[in-house]
Amino acid sequence: MANFKVICDQTAPDLTVNIRHSHKAVRPGHELGSSFKVKVANHGKFDLKDVTVDIVLKKDSSCPVPIPHTVDSPFFSDGVLLKGGRERVSLKAGQNLEIK
Numbered sequence: 001m002a003n004f005k006v007i008c009d010q011t012a013p014d015l016t017v018n019i020r021h022s023h024k025a026v027r028p029g030h031e032l033g034s035s036f037k038v039k040v041a042n043h044g045k046f047d048l049k050d051v052t053v054d055i056v057l058k059k060d061s062s063c064p065v066p067i068p069h070t071v072d073s074p075f076f077s078d079g080v081l082l083k084g085g086r087e088r089v090s091l092k093a094g095q096n097l098e099i100k
Contacts, residue, residue, distance in 0.1 A: 014042065014046075019036075020038065036100070042096070048089075057079070070086075
């Protein structure tokens with residue numbers, strides 16, 4: 001086991017995560033289904049293995065460092081993990097992946 005942290009450097013990101021499609025508004029309990037897509041891209045020179053991507057609901061768009069542990073819940077709280085919103089991905093240099 002090893003402990004490490006991710007530092008978000010927006011000047012030259014190797015890994016980017018972008019929301020591709022989503023609803024403009026949803027109600028609690030609303031199923032997002034396959035309309036909610038997230039694109040993960042490796043812009044770096046090295047392959048990435050077993051990177052965890054968490055999709056969380058936040059009140060603001062900040063990227064805290066270190067990133068707090070997230071858990072899913074049927075109730076909203078700032079930073080709650082969406083049900084099914086944790087993906088482990090591996091990307092070769094220059095590769096991208098779309099998560100539904």
